[in-house]
Amino acid sequence: MATHPPNPLDPDSGGTGHGEAPRSERLSNWTRHGVILPALVLLLCLGVTRQLWQDARDSARQELQTRFDFRVRESNRRIEQRMLTYEQVLRGVAGLFAASSQVTRQEFHRYASTLRLKENYPGIQALGFSAQVPASEIARFVDAMRAEGFPDYQAWPAGSREWYGPVQYIEPFEGRNLRAFGFDMLTDPVRRAAMEQARDTGKAAVSGKVTLVQETDRDMQIGFLMYMPIYRDGASPDSADARRDSLSGWVYAAFRMTDLMNELQGDRPVELDVEVYDGNQMSDQSRMFDTLQESRAAVFSNPLTSIQRLEIAGHSWIVVNAALPGFAASADTGKAELILRGGISIALLLALLTWLLLDDRTRALRASEQAMRLALYDVLTGLPNRKLMMERLGQSIAAARRERGRVALMFIDLDRFKPVNDNYGHAIGDLLLKEVASRLQHSMRESDTAARLGGDEFVLLLPRAESNQGVAVVAHKVLQELNRPFLIAGHEFHISASIGVAFFPDDAVDEKILIRYADDAMYQAKHSGRGTIHFYRHPGKQA
Ligand SMILES: Nc1nc2c(ncn2[C@@H]2O[C@H](COP(=O)(O)OP(=O)(O)OP(=O)(O)O)[C@@H](O)[C@H]2O)c(=O)[nH]1
Incomplete structure (x- = not known):
């Protein structure tokens, strides 16, 4: 059964046939990469940024904690030392009494x-x-x-x-x-x-x-x-x-x-909330001092809080230090933020760059694909052109030589096409040629090649023409298809075709001669009244 060969001019269809590396598949891979690769670059950069940002934030926190610990130690030591000084004062007075x-x-x-x-x-x-x-x-x-x-x-x-x-x-x-x-x-x-x-x-x-x-x-x-x-x-x-x-x-x-x-705090900016509790209990009753006199709940929900027991002249105090908002605000989070902003910008930039490069690459591939198509395919009908037909004919004959096979070449020239152009214009003629191409493709097998040589001349290459009878069936099918009326832009056209067929190796020893004989056969068909099929016959041979 005849199948629809891919339209070679459609960049998304399956390529040039004959099993060669599908360029459009490579192209669509690129297109897919066009989204995936920039996304990967973006994700990777964002991941690295996140890690660096977290590290910077952690180290800023660590630094803040260290600074807090230092301030607390300093503050508690000041209390202890001041109380020791007072003890010395009393010792001095006691000395006075001893003296x-x-x-x-x-x-x-x-x-x-x-x-x-x-x-x-x-x-x-x-x-x-x-x-x-x-x-x-x-x-x-x-x-x-x-x-x-x-x-x-x-x-x-x-x-x-x-x-x-x-x-x-x-x-x-x-x-x-x-x-x-x-x-x-x-x-x-x-x-x-x-x-x-x-x-x-x-x-x-x-x-x-x-x-x-x-x-x-x-x-x-x-x-x-x-x-x-x-x-x-x-x-x-x-x-x-x-x-x-x-x-x-x-x-x-x-x-x-x-x-x-x-007095201990002096003129220093108040960065810590200090609370002092008498004895071993932290309660409203035992509270002796509170910098802010605010509810303790706020202090205990603060991550930068220290609770320490101080021994002051044989008596315990519990001293709570909590960082006030101003203290945490002084933390150096600028670096982390810089990393975050910079990282996101770089990630976006790299992703964009990757996308642009891939896009360029995709465009270049598309352009070369297009150029290749123009070189090998007929622009109007999308069928292989003479060049590609010659390539395939060469390959088919080489294969037939190796495998002792037969190749049939069918020349098809439309009959009475000129009046269509003359009476209805070139554009209508073009539409009809496209319809002819489509009907030819319906009449052949996938391994066959239909090509347009130019004007209203087409060729059908059958690389595995085992029997004359099989080829005749195909030729009749083509003729039948082209005899059917064409309905173009509301007009009905009745054309037909003259078909000439020649075989390798039966008629010709190489592709050049095969072409010439198929062309001769086609002319024979034309001369014998059009709308017919003529199989090449060597002038010396009997019918
Ligand atoms: N619309 C259109 N016409 C073309 C194209 N290429 C060639 N032609 C025309 O196709 C016609 C082919 O001429 P002929 O083969 O002599 O015309 P015909 O009426 O088929 O004559 P017979 O083959 O003797 O039956 C000419 O009028 C060309 O101008 C094309 O790409 N598009």
């Missing part, structure tokens, strides 16, 4: 003034001394204080107890500090715990969170105290019992927490 059997108010005042507390030790609200007075001596103690020029002095709060610890000296002796004068600190369990700890250990002890009696309604702050025990006669007893027996009182420093922390 003198009786430190007078005047001496204490002079010592404290020399320290210049406000300038050198900001954060200390008061420096003082509380005597430890047994119940038996409290009345005499108060009298002596009153005799010193403080007629209203009393150990307050009132009430009788075994031991009293009233404030005897307090410096600077002015302002809100005067409110603490005479206050018996042993009556407050928080202060008492630190006082007893200092007494028993012989070391400085910090109290828990308190409200200093110095506080007024204005600028209320949380406070704490640091105590250093003073033993009689400058002794340094080495057991808790001996220390209790020889305790004469405590020198102490009172601190207002916000003043202290603000």
Whole structure:
């Protein structure tokens, strides 16, 4: 059965036949690559960009974390060192008491003034001394204080107890500090715990969170105290019992927490939110300080948060540091962003470049494909032209020689075609020629070749013409097809064809002679009245 050979002028059809490498397939591969390859380049570049961006971002984060850790260490160390300094101050005062059997108010005042507390030790609200007075001596103690020029002095709060610890000296002796004068600190369990700890250990002890009696309604702050025990006669007893027996009182420093922390912070920009908790619990009750005084939830959802325990003169504080938005904003994310932007741009650029190169390549292939078609195919009908027909004829004859086969060549010249052109115009003639080509293709096998030699001359090459009878069948079929009326642009045309057939090797020894004989046979057909088939007959041979 006849099949539709591919139209060689259609770039998407199957090529030139005869099983040669399908150029249009290669072309369509290129076209496919035209999308896939740029997409791959884009994906690859984006992948690399993503990796580099992530690395840069990670290292920026790492750097931020390192900077945060450093700032936290620095901030905590500042607190510890400042508290150590205060401990030294108290040790100095304790030295004063050790050096003198009786430190007078005047001496204490002079010592404290020399320290210049406000300038050198900001954060200390008061420096003082509380005597430890047994119940038996409290009345005499108060009298002596009153005799010193403080007629209203009393150990307050009132009430009788075994031991009293009233404030005897307090410096600077002015302002809100005067409110603490005479206050018996042993009556407050928080202060008492630190006082007893200092007494028993012989070391400085910090109290828990308190409200200093110095506080007024204005600028209320949380406070704490640091105590250093003073033993009689400058002794340094080495057991808790001996220390209790020889305790004469405590020198102490009172601190207002916000003043202290603000002073530590200095003029530095506030980049960390610092929270200080008394003891081992982090609760609203134990909170002594908060830079921002904001809800803690915000702090704990912050990835840059540090929680550390500081030991301050025998007492625990929990210090929480959290980076404020300004701190994280200072992170060097510029590099990561640059990589991201640059990477995406380069990826797009490379993908575009790849696409353009492939497109160029595809165009070049298309152009050469087109040129090849023009060289080998008839532009009007799309059938192989004379050149390609000659090539195939050569191949067919070579094959027939090898395989002892037969080749038939059929020359087909249209009859009465000229009047179509003359009466209806060249364009109609063209349409008719195309229809002729189409009918020829319907009449042959796939292995056959229909070609247009030019004008109204066509050729059918049958490379495997085993029997004359088979070829005659084909010739009749062609004739029958061309005898059918042609309906072109609303006009009906009746043409026919004269067909001449010659065989290799029966009639001719090579392709040139074969062509000539087929042409001769065609003329014979023309002369014998058109619309007929003539098989070449050698002039010497009998019919
Ligand atoms: N439309 C069109 N006409 C063509 C083309 N090439 C050649 N022709 C015309 O085809 C005609 C061929 O001439 P002939 O073969 O002598 O005309 P014919 O009427 O078929 O004569 P017979 O073969 O003797 O029957 C001429 O008029 C050419 O001008 C073409 O590509 N398109």
